[in-house]
Amino acid sequence: MTERHLLANYRPVILGAAYLAALLAVDRHATYPQQLGLGVLTWLVLIGALLRVPTERRVQALGVVAFATIGEVTGSLLWGVYHYRLHNLPLFVPPAHGLVFLTGLALAAAVRSHARALVFAAAALAASWALLGLTVLPSRDVAGALGVPLLLLFLWRGKNRVVYAGVFLVVGALELYGTAIGTWRWAPELPGLGIPDGNPPSGVASGYVWFDVMALVGAPYLLGAAGLLNRRRASRKGELEAVHAVNGPSRSAHGAANLRPSARVSAPS
Numbered sequence: 001m002t003e004r005h006l007l008a009n010y011r012p013v014i015l016g017a018a019y020l021a022a023l024l025a026v027d028r029h030a031t032y033p034q035q036l037g038l039g040v041l042t043w044l045v046l047i048g049a050l051l052r053v054p055t056e057r058r059v060q061a062l063g064v065v066a067f068a069t070i071g072e073v074t075g076s077l078l079w080g081v082y083h084y085r086l087h088n089l090p091l092f093v094p095p096a097h098g099l100v101f102l103t104g105l106a107l108a109a110a111v112r113s114h115a116r117a118l119v120f121a122a123a124a125l126a127a128s129w130a131l132l133g134l135t136v137l138p139s140r141d142v143a144g145a146l147g148v149p150l151l152l153l154f155l156w157r158g159k160n161r162v163v164y165a166g167v168f169l170v171v172g173a174l175e176l177y178g179t180a181i182g183t184w185r186w187a188p189e190l191p192g193l194g195i196p197d198g199n200p201p202s203g204v205a206s207g208y209v210w211f212d213v214m215a216l217v218g219a220p221y222l223l224g225a226a227g228l229l230n231r232r233r234a235s236r237k238g239e240l241e242a243v244h245a246v247n248g249p250s251r252s253a254h255g256a257a258n259l260r261p262s263a264r265v266s267a268p269s
Contacts, residue, residue, distance in 0.1 A: 016103030039091020063215030068097035104167030122165035129202035147203020175200035
């Protein structure tokens, strides 16, 4: 593979990771109005990225945005497992989840010839992170370690294990980066449960993989429903055109017949 082809394969990964890293860095010092501007910009970037992928991938990415937003509202605003710098849900977070998903997909596609190695690397890193969180890391990470077995199960048996591996690597890197610069912070323990949690927790990607699973599974059903609706509309339109074609001439003849008597009346005697 030439350097040009190699760069072309990894360009979406590089661009996606670079934008997300720059976004978090800028948000570190942004005011609330500026944060709203970052949100609008990120939505535009996501829309631009979606235009470059097939329809099924678009539906999957938007599904991830929807499920991840529900998770964000629940985990951050309601439960308080973690919080963002301004103690809100930044407008850029939902579309950023879509970009994370697309970046993970791009990584999986770029290394498809080494898919097994990617999955093995993701599993090894997740297991090592969990082990370190239980033993030597400053923050004891029991909650994170509880999520890692689920992630390992997806990487072992999941139909889209390569995608999960790519997304895990992107999510893990962003979690370490985002918490390091203070964009968000995880609570020392799960509120109401008292289970120690890391900052970030090692199993955080397992929750994100759940978003991917639901989006990947649900996308074909949504596309099927949309296709069925379009076929029904097309069928209904065809029926209306057929009825119009049948009734059109008879209506014209009927109109002409109605005009002939009045013409005879107006004729001179």
